[in-house]
Amino acid sequence: MKLPPALKALLAQIIGSVVALAVARSGVLPGGLWPVIAVQALAAAGSATALGSATWWRWIHLGFAPLVMVALQLHIPPGWYLAAFLGLALVFWSSFRTQVPLFLSNRKTAAAVAELLPRKRPARLLDLGSGTGSLLRPLAQMRPDCRLEGIESAPAPYALSLLLSRRQPTIALARGDFFAISWGGYDLVYAFLSPVPMTAVWRKASAELSPGALLVSNSFPVEDVEPEQVIDVDDRRRTRLYCYYPAGPALKKSGITGG
Structure with a gap:
């Protein structure tokens, strides 16, 4: 069954989180949260590849969890997240559905x-x-x-x-x-x-x-x-x-x- 790009992205993040949790519980990772974040990002990107997502989605998965972690550590006010979301929505609009990013001709x-x-x-x-x-x-x-x-x-x-x-x-x-x-x-x-x-x-x-x-x-x-x-x-x-x-x-x- 062919899945919509947004559903593939959600599944990739869920799989990445499950894998990261399982690896963390196994005790093979060094201490701290960043190793878990790294495993989640790699597993999500690998899952996106297995699901047939476009290449640019894989880069998003690689950066998503690390960027969320950085944002939490910086204590950024919630209003900035809303502003960033609205800005991205105005620029990319339906890219998540069509898998057509913004390309500029020279x-x-x-x-x-x-x-x-x-x-x-x-x-x-x-x-x-x-x-x-x-x-x-x-x-x-x-x-x-x-x-x-x-x-x-x-x-x-x-x-x-x-x-x-x-x-x-x-x-x-x-x-x-x-x-x-x-x-x-x-x-x-x-x-x-x-x-x-x-x-x-x-x-x-x-x-x-x-x-x-x-x-x-x-x-x-x-x-x-x-x-x-x-x-x-x-x-x-x-x-x-x-x-x-x-x-x-x-x-x-x-x-x-x-x-």
């Missing part, structure tokens, strides 16, 4: 995407999970003739993207679920998500995009689908762009870039 990636847009006519681009607009703003400068749209579910990144792009009239932003809107009519759909939703992204793109429209995935290929082209971006993180024609190439189209 300017070199935007330049590579600009080269994939049709050159001889205005085009429409949709950025799935547009975050703070880090792709759309430089792209608007490079291709002022194009209509650039983004949709983001998290309130804080969306609000920041509105603020930062307020003087760029070719950018249109919306808050919501990108699976709930139509992708028809776009020349290029860009995704910088995670491996988890890529099968669903491919399915929707195949059903709604027109022939010749590109699906470009930053860093995460579609499983069991061969890309038309893979572009290596010359940046520090060695970005790779996986380019697909979900509905097939357009008629009289000779290359991956538009004409």
Whole structure:
């Protein structure tokens, strides 16, 4: 049975706590609380791996119990915990459910995407999970003739993207679920998500995009689908762009870039 990410996280923490308690009672650990905390963190992270959680969840499990211990020792007022929770919720919103963290595209990636847009006519681009607009703003400068749209579910990144792009009239932003809107009519759909939703992204793109429209995935290929082209971006993180024609190439189209 496939478990939701949040339930996997809860189970991993419970298993980690049970293991830590059992090891502590066995008497094999040195004195003090920190050895028990270390065992709990390692067991929780190992359980998350066994449950098939995303890699970033494992790092959360490794740090969760130690950070709680540090916070208790510092006697931090309860109000700060609430503030931190609200801040994280506004930034990451539904990441616990979708397993899509906040990734930001850089300017070199935007330049590579600009080269994939049709050159001889205005085009429409949709950025799935547009975050703070880090792709759309430089792209608007490079291709002022194009209509650039983004949709983001998290309130804080969306609000920041509105603020930062307020003087760029070719950018249109919306808050919501990108699976709930139509992708028809776009020349290029860009995704910088995670491996988890890529099968669903491919399915929707195949059903709604027109022939010749590109699906470009930053860093995460579609499983069991061969890309038309893979572009290596010359940046520090060695970005790779996986380019697909979900509905097939357009008629009289000779290359991956538009004409």
